[in-house]
Amino acid sequence: MFRLIDVFWAYIFIAVLILVGRFIRQRIRILRSLYIPSSLVAGVIALLLGPSVLGAIVAANNPASPWANGLFPEAIRTVWSQSPSIFINIVFATLFLGQSIPGWRMIWRQASPQAAFGQTLGWGQYVIGLLLSITVLTPVFKLPPIAAALIEVGFEGGHGTAAGMAQTFEQLNFPAGKDLSLTLATIGLVGGIVAGTWLMNWGKSTGRIQIERQTEIDLDIEQSKENQINVEGHSDIEIARKYLFRDLLIDPISLNFGFVGLAIAVGWLIQQSLILIESLTWGMGEGFRLMPYVPLFPIALIGGIIVQLLVVRVGSSYMISRPLMERIGGLALDITIITALATISLTALGENLPAILILSVAGILWNIFVFIFLAPRLIPFYPYERGLGDLGQSMGVTSTGILLLRMVDPDNRSGAFECFAYKQLLFEPILGGGLFTAAAPPLIARYGAFPILLLTSGMLGFWLIFGFWNCKELQKDSQNDI
Template identity: 45%
Template sequence: MTANAVGLALLILGLALLIGKIIRVKVGIVQSLFLPSSIVAGALLLLLGPEVLGRFAGPWGENGLFTEPMVEVWSSLPGLLISVIFATMFLGHKLPTAKRAVKLVGPQLSLGVSLASGQYVVGLLLAALILVPTLAVAPMTGALIEIGFEGGHGTAAGMRPVFDELGFGEGADLAVGLATVGIVGGIIVGIGLINWAVRTGRTELVTGSAKMSIEEQKGLFREDEYYSAGKMTSRPSSVEPLSLHIAIVTVAILVGLVILEGLRWIEQATYASVMLDDNTPLEIFAYVPLFPIALLGGVIVQFVATKAGFAHVIDAQIMLRIQGWALDFLIVAAIATLSLQAIGENIGVFVILAVAGIVFNVAVFLWLAPRIIGRYWFERGIGDFGQSMGVTATGLILMRVVDPQAESPAFEAFGYKQLVFEPFFGGGLVTAMAVPIIFLTGVWPLFFVMLAVFLVAVLSGLFYFRPREMRDRAEWEKEKSEGREPARE
């Protein structure tokens, strides 16, 4: 494969993303569903590629309108870009004060961990009792709900090398398909829940109707709006700020790579020589991908920068722009190379997992959130619901609808929770290690571990955080009933 072929493949991705944005601006149904332009672009390339157009006899050949090198580049791209996304997650962020972070993060973390660990409980139980014995699928299917829903397209596509190495290549296609269902379903179900909450008085900041402006539906800013994309932390005469931040991201990824290779070396030098019953070596880190360790690399780089006194050079907004670019291109490439044949051959498994995941997420949100979060339970909980259905951006969109001016602590609490949550679930260490653990030990060991985590998360919310949160809610409602303006904090 030549450098020109790689460059052309990237150019086509960029063109598709622009066309996807134009469709988002011009087509009403796409706006009402709040579909990201990257999903629209990926669907367009999927239709014009080997999985759809290429299956019809015609002058375009088996790869549709594209060449085989283009498709190969797109297939490899998600596994590379996912490390960029995770490496940037904590770069440029300041740690909150301990007192306020603990107050806000407790119930938020309880809800988030309940949703994430519960997706494993549901998926593994379905795999053990229904999918494996009746549909003869691999036990690793039990991890797909969390990978596709909580992890999203980035994690689903980033796990493809692991699935391929473990002989479950169709698992990556199912996970990417579930991620698409999760994002679309998260927006549709989330907006439906918001309108229900507004009508029944469960929201505190939005009354009447929950709607976004035309500009927001199109995903554009008005001419009179201003949004900072980042600050200049380096003089361009020395190095372009964007180049500097990309260089810092590469250092974080390299730190993660060194850590991962070190863990693999230790594994090979110690317990990897142990053979399981089927003569499979007892290896875990050999199957762990780079991206969750790249997140740890980002934390280390940020910590060193803070201690060394140059943390001000790392701007969180520029890191967010780099992360957003990587995620957009990743989603386009992942959907463009999605195997519809693999989903079609496993359509029963796909439908069961999708329905089970959606029902579980809605049930946990509606039952647990009002019981463990005091003030603004809906505004704060809907973000975790959105994240559990797709990606963090889905949760942020839903929070923006119910708290357009960021008057509640929803965004702050959600951010604090991410600092503890992201290293483990939704693409973190637990997500990365779940599939090889299932491959090595079967369904039940991980099921019981995740069941224990789920119960601890739920019970800690109900019996530890609930009393304090309910006192806050009662005091707040008393202030309102007495005609006083309650504090927003």
Template identity: 45%
Template sequence: MSPEQIGFALLYLGLFLLIGKWIRMRSSLMQNLFLPASVIGGFLALLLGPEVLGRILGNFIGEDSFWSTGILTSEIMEVWSTLPGLMINIVFATLFIGTVLPNLKRIWDVGGPQLAFGWTLGWGQYVIGLLLAMLVLVPFYDMPPFIGALIEIGFEGGHGTAAGLQDTFDELGFPEAYDIAVGLATVGILTGVVAGIALINWGVRRNQTQVITDVKGMSPTQKAGIVEFEDRGEGGKKTVRAESIDTFTFHFTIVGLAILVGYVILRGITWLEAAVFGSDFMTYVPLFPLAMIGGLIVQIFVSKFDTSELVDRNTVTSIQGFSLDILIASAIATVSISVIGEYLVPFLLLALFGVAWNLFGFFVFGPRMMPDYWLERAVGDFGQSTGVTATGLMLMRVADPEMKSPAAEGFGYKQLVFEPFLGGGLVTALSAPLVFMWGPIPFLIFSIVMMTVGIVVGLFYFGKRKLE
């Protein structure tokens, strides 16, 4: 494949992202669903690509026709299919760069209830998924046991994590898990938004909210995804002079260094495992969770030696957001509908049980674990547990537009402990390989223990505080 073809494929993806943003600005339905342009553009590309338009036209024209792949060529699809696995490394490498950790007491007091709640939902997804796999999917549909891990991978991890594990699923001998996981991530984000808005409306009607009395307070500009004029800042800071290196370029090199550190760690652990134990478990582990650790290591050095404050968190966040938009759009555009159709019943069962568990957790554990502002807090974690972090943040913004509750602060603190493990962290990345190598029962037992820890701490420690 030539560099020109790769470059054109990237430009073509940018066009779909632009169209997705235009649709978001023009469609009231897309605004009410709060769907990002990357999801809209990705779906549009999926519909106009070989999986939908190509199959429809294939009934009337020959397989060698240009239109047999829709309006997307096979070269474009080949480039797009590799993007998610690359971009996820950037997304995770940027998680800690430029951040400042608050004191541990503040993290525990404010973020602890949401950590216990999110911990319960996350590990519960493994419990539900593995039980479903062992009792139904493995014996009746001849699927591998690690299929039960896809609920947490798809819902908590989202499109990025699912895409990042594509090579891992190939190594484990069931590449179809990639398409199922991406499909679950899509179901999750749609369900998270729709159900989350419905839950907020329910809370308002039942007097369960403490901040708002209606959910119609967002302006048309906000719903269109446009920042109000008076709220527009100047973006990232210019921390270095352009004649030496551009600020964006400088921060990109920092992110690249974090990924390189993660790569060296992964190679070192893989070599050490093979030399000492003679096993190959780490060969199944993707790079992105180690890139996150690389970012943490880089941030430790930045905090200690960056006396000129060259690293700007807003610029790092922009790099992360750019990578995530590319990742989501390309992941959705290249999903195989035929694979999901082949495993439609298992796919629907995983989605149904995953959503049911999250709703159960919201209504049963949410009000009993949160010492105050339970709905404002719980709806954010419900959104993340169903449709990734961005969904949770959006729902908290709807429930608490002026951030009068501790929901957003607690959610941020919770992420510092939660993200390194669940929601795309180490556990999410290692879950499928661990189940593959050791079987589902040990991981199921461990998940039950971890879920129980979340329930006990949430109900009997943080839940008691509201009675004091």
């Protein structure tokens, strides 16, 4: 157990670690060149100073030393161990708050090719993972079948989703799943930037990338978040917002945090309603129950969409500021990453190192294959420019995708940013931390790897067929317009 003062000092340590991580990142060139976020550096530092590294070294020489469990007291580590599954709810609740949501016709026209491409990447990661589980991971390395979900959780979901899924893995008797998925997320983040940069240079040298870069740009992950597509509003909204804050005597970030809380509350009500419905229908008695294994964060995303639509409907959209929502979500994500990495079990990683390498290589090769061979068949216009963002997202986080887009098309002449932003509405609620990401491990544990392989293969086939057809239709429409 811990006290409130332990919580206070736990996050004071986080604040100091962020500053140290930023300082180290700025002075080590390879970290800057790979666009490694400061939170990732801070999390690794916390891991090195904890019981798994510093504590183990000290204990080996002097077990009675006060540093035998690392630099941080046990109460601090207990707070950190519970933080990722809490703060990830804030991250997902802010994804669509303050976003301008256009009509569905416009969203569909611009986002449908990107959605087909992103869904192909995501469902394929499940197919690859399940095939590996059936042939190698379970029979050779004795991992449970739910290890098949690790590629999508770590690569498509990223550190936040991997941390948020920790409780689900524990409930399914696979506690090492958290450590393995976090490691895969780190490999995916670095691999996404390296592979994305290499593919961008390859595309330019072979003429596949049509946009010529006009300006040199040097972005890091934190700065790239400021370039996300959002419509902040016009002068009348700015004036209304100014009077609002003056009349209510409330800090803007406090007001916006209130909407985050409302979105999470709406998501919680939806979650509890689904649990109740399930318990009264197919889950009654000895029936299979799925919802108790589904964490709150993907449903908090839906809660955020509902709150955003409501404030727009009542004409109060000026009350939510997209830049502030990005700051709130960014802080929560940094805390999620640092605390998740700080509590990784290196013992679990050492025991499963071959499996991690197999999953990593298979996931990276699949993503590169889809980008090179399927992007021009799924995305009708500027396929490699627009596909680069989804490649980055499928191997790290959304910011990685945006970073690669800014590198390949800084002036947005391909329209990739709008397509990438609108695609999230058709993608995030399902994969990359969405409902199926949360549901996949319990489904695999309940029905086994082979039935879920059939399901995911069917979804992969559906999106491929739809994507090929949709790409041709959009090309025809464009020729008719001319």
